[in-house]
Amino acid sequence: SAVISQKPSRDICQRGTSLTIxxxxxxxxxMMFWYRQQPGQSLTxxxxxxxxxxxxxxxxxxxxxxxxxxxxxxxxxxxxSNMSPEDSSIYLxxxxxGGYTEAFFxxxxxxxxx
Amino acid sequence: DAKTTQPPSMDCAEGRAANLPCNHSTIxxxxxxxxxxxxxxxxxxxxxxxxxNNETNEMASLIITEDxxxxxxxxxxxxxxxxxxxxxxxxxxxxxNLFFxxxxxxxxxP
Numbered sequence: 001s002a003v004i005s006q007k008p009s010r011d012i013c014q015r016g017t018s019l020t021i022x023x024x025x026x027x028x029x030x031m032m033f034w035y036r037q038q039p040g041q042s043l044t045x046x047x048x049x050x051x052x053x054x055x056x057x058x059x060x061x062x063x064x065x066x067x068x069x070x071x072x073x074x075x076x077x078x079x080x081s082n083m084s085p086e087d088s089s090i091y092l093x094x095x096x097x098g099g100y101t102e103a104f105f106x107x108x109x110x111x112x113x114x
Numbered sequence: 115d116a117k118t119t120q121p122p123s124m125d126c127a128e129g130r131a132a133n134l135p136c137n138h139s140t141i142x143x144x145x146x147x148x149x150x151x152x153x154x155x156x157x158x159x160x161x162x163x164x165x166x167n168n169e170t171n172e173m174a175s176l177i178i179t180e181d182x183x184x185x186x187x188x189x190x191x192x193x194x195x196x197x198x199x200x201x202x203x204x205x206x207x208x209x210x211n212l213f214f215x216x217x218x219x220x221x222x223x224p
Contacts, residue, residue, distance in 0.1 A: 004157075031210055042201070043158065043214040092157050096210060103212055105157030 002027055002095050004106035012112045013083055020079045021109045023093030028073035033094040034066070037108070043092065049076045083113045118202045123219040126196075132189040134218050136202030139183040144207045147178060149187045151198040152217075158201065161187065192222045 003026040013019050023032060034046040046066055047057040055068040069077045080087050093106040119137040126132040138147065148163040162169055162176045164185075169176045175188040189196055201217040 033211060042216050043212075045211050045213070048211065094157075094212075100208070100210070101163070102160045104160070107157050108155075110155075 001102075002029070002097060002104040004093055004095065004104055006091075006093055006106035006109050008109055009107065010110040010112075012114060015084050015113055017083055018079055018081045019083065019111060020077050021091050021093075021111075023076045023078070023106055025074045025095050029095040030073070031096070032070065032076045033103075034068065034076075034078045035092040035094060035105075037090040037092065039088065046078070046091075080111065083111075085113045087111065088113045118204055118215050120200075120202050120215060120218045122216065123221070125221050125223055126189075126192045128194060128222050128224050129191055132187075132192040132196065132220060132222070134187040134189075134200050134202075134220065135184065136187070137184045138202070138204050141182050141204055142206070145204045146207060147176065147182075147185050148203040148205050148212065149174070149176065150201045150203065150212075150214075151196075152201070153195075153198040158214075161200075163205075192220075194222050194224065196220065197222045 005024045007022045032049045035043045036046050037043045045058050046061045047055045049055045049068045049070040051070045051073050065081055067079045090108040090110050092108045094103050096103050146163050146165050149161040150158040152158045162174050164176045164178055178185045199217040199219050201214050203212050
């Protein structure tokens with residue numbers, strides 16, 4: 001199993017500012033994943049973060065808006081840049097177990113942009 | 115990845131079995147069926163997965179039809195804490211991302 005800690009758990013931010021979300025895993029993992037869950041909606045994958053290389057973004061998400069860092073095998077950050085109210089969502093970090101049989105999720109960061 | 119279809123909502127009486135259906139008629143031979151649930155304000159929680167055989171663990175049972183075009187997640191004795199959105203996901207073997215659909219909102223009623 002894996003224990004994932006996300007910080008902050010929630011925040012209220014002014015439009016035009018940026019927020020960096022941290023994801024810490026209690027074991028080394030090759031890939032980490034960032035998801036977005038808009039109000040009342042399902043989860044959508046934003047990007048895959050690999051250690052030592054640039055993140056791979058899904059269609060509709062760009063690096064300038066959601067820059068990701070992956071400095072080591074247990075940690076990643078997602079920045080939501082130049083925020084607007086449409087960015088109000090829950091952002092979740094996820095990893096797979098070593099056997100790639102189960103994916104674990106953090107508790108999420110609930111972001112409200114005003 | 116194959117698309118899944120689930121009813122948007124279901125109710126279940128506390129203590130009774132909850133049977134959540136999922137249709138995945140376009141599933142391929144190397145795609146697994148995964149079930150996750152999301153309790154309000156929490157991250158998704160893994161429940162169970164299977165390829166073609168029925169599976170059981172401490173949380174639930176997964177029944178996959180012989181043609182693999184549909185499956186049913188069974189919570190044998192639903193409790194109020196099982197109230198959540200349940201997602202049925204089809205995952206290609208070795209794929210690292212999960213594509214979540216809209217899920218089924220299960221409400222367990224006292």
